[in-house]
Amino acid sequence: MSAGKLNRIRNSGRTILALACLGCLLLALSACSDETEKPEVEPYPPPNPLLYEIANSNGEVEGWMLGTIHALPDGVVWRTPEIDHVASDADILVVEVASLRRSDALRQIFLELSQTGDLPPISERVSVEYRPDLETMLERSDLSRNRLRNTEDWGAAIMLAQVDAPGRPRNGVDRALIADFDGRDVRGLETARGQLGVFDTLAAQDQRDLLEGTIAEWAASRDDPERLLRAWLSGNAQVLERATTEGIMADSELHAALLVDRNNRWMDELLPILEAEPKPFIAVGAAHLFGPEGLTVMLEDAGYTLERLPAS
Numbered sequence: 586m587s588a589g590k591l592n593r594i595r596n597s598g599r600t601i602l603a604l605a606c607l608g609c610l611l612l613a614l615s616a617c618s619d620e621t622e623k624p625e626v627e628p629y630p631p632p633n634p635l636l637y638e639i640a641n642s643n644g645e646v647e648g649w650m651l652g653t654i655h656a657l658p659d660g661v662v663w664r665t666p667e668i669d670h671v672a673s674d675a676d677i678l679v680v681e682v683a684s685l686r687r688s689d690a691l692r693q694i695f696l697e698l699s700q701t702g703d704l705p706p707i708s709e710r711v712s713v714e715y716r717p718d719l720e721t722m723l724e725r726s727d728l729s730r731n732r733l734r735n736t737e738d739w740g741a742a743i744m745l746a747q748v749d750a751p752g753r754p755r756n757g758v759d760r761a762l763i764a765d766f767d768g769r770d771v772r773g774l775e776t777a778r779g780q781l782g783v784f785d786t787l788a789a790q791d792q793r794d795l796l797e798g799t800i801a802e803w804a805a806s807r808d809d810p811e812r813l814l815r816a817w818l819s820g821n822a823q824v825l826e827r828a829t830t831e832g833i834m835a836d837s838e839l840h841a842a843l844l845v846d847r848n849n850r851w852m853d854e855l856l857p858i859l860e861a862e863p864k865p866f867i868a869v870g871a872a873h874l875f876g877p878e879g880l881t882v883m884l885e886d887a888g889y890t891l892e893r894l895p896a897s
Contacts, residue, residue, distance in 0.1 A: 603655045603752060604817060604825065605834075605843050605872035630819040632663045633896040634758075635871060636671065637881065639859065640890045647859045647889065649675060650880065652825075652871030653759050654817045656752030663758060663818060665896040675866035678766040679858060680759045682780055683773030691777050698778075698785045699740030707733040707741055715797050718804045722748045738792035739784040742799040749803065751811045762868050772858070774851045774869070783842055791838045798833040817871055820893075826875040834872075845878045852883050859889070 635652040649671045657663065672678075684690065707730060708716050723730070726748045733741050754760070763771055787795070806812070816824035834840045851869070858865050874881050881891050 603750075603757075603870075604652075604813065604828070605870045629661055630815055631896070632665050632818055633820040634663060634665070634668070634817060635820045635822060635825075635874060636665075636668060636894045637891040638894055639867075639884060640892070641859075642888050642890075644890075646864070648865040648867060649894075650867040650869070650874075650884075650891070651758070651762075652817070652874045653757070653762075653868050654752070654814065654871060655757040655759060656750065656754045657756040657758070657814070658752055658811075659756060661756065661814075661818065667894050667897055671866055671894075672762060672765050674864070676863035677770040677772060677858070677865045678762055679772050679774065679855070679865045679867045679869075680763060681774055681869055682759075682777050683763070683771045684777055685757070685760050685763055694778050694781055695740065698781050699737050700735050701737050702735055704735055704737070706730060707736075710738060710741075710793065711797050711800065715800045718800050719745075722800065722803055725749060737785070738789075738796040739787055742792070742796040743784070745796070745803070746799050749807070749810060751814055759868050762866070766866075770863070772865075774854050775847070783847065787842060788838065791836070791842070794836050795833060795839060798836070802832055822875070825871055829872050829875050829879075844873060844876075848873055848878055848880055848883060851880070852887070855880075855884070856887060859884075 634654075637650045638646055639648045639650060641647050651668065651671075704710070708719060711719060722728075722745055726745075728744060728748075733744070736744065784792075784795075813824070813828055815821075816828075828834070829840075829844065834844070851873075855865075855867065869880070873879060876882070884891060
């Protein structure tokens, strides 16, 4: 990895992965110990996540879209009166993966896709400069070298991304909304296998970049592990959008695979849903909303008007 790319990675936080994807992947794994000492963090701001009303060219409301995060610490209040109002009024819920409550099945898919025999030890798969931090991460987790030995680089990266992670997937926003819509229609934009397959089909160098980037971001974010979490909670669009172009997401191949390509596929599903009679509540990782190929711009290009709704 080049020095320039390494510097960009160190300017980001691991939370970007929880804003981009991993709803099913995080739920399938349990990689870090709850006993590790956590750094002190700032108080959480009042909740105001990015929530948009979607109207057609005639000004008629066709649905709503919420930028989510797939893992949160215990006790974080993220619901607002407006989110609850939309969740009550919407006819259907559209999420990345609809089967988040099937954790055993998700774990099995992860193991099936991520395991390969005869891999080198994990420490030999990263450059020398990352090895001291990797050792510290392993010491602070319940991960063993044997557990990682047969895990491909992308899988090891996601397992390591949970070391000292500020959030728990059981508190993920999409998971909570799926429970809210129990008895109503819940649709997924992709399957668990499809989401994990995004990582499994990455080129070998991109997988290594993801692994090394995860280690570098862990080291860089230890002083303020909840920076992006607080930005998500307060709806700080500037900080969140910048995070989609820094760190791991500064890698053009990873940015395309994790965000742009998936957004393009999702639009093929979202447009017919918005054109139909039932009004959808679209809840996807907040990182998917930003940039010229983000869902907000793509929906506007398709003729819709998006208006951010206040917290109450």
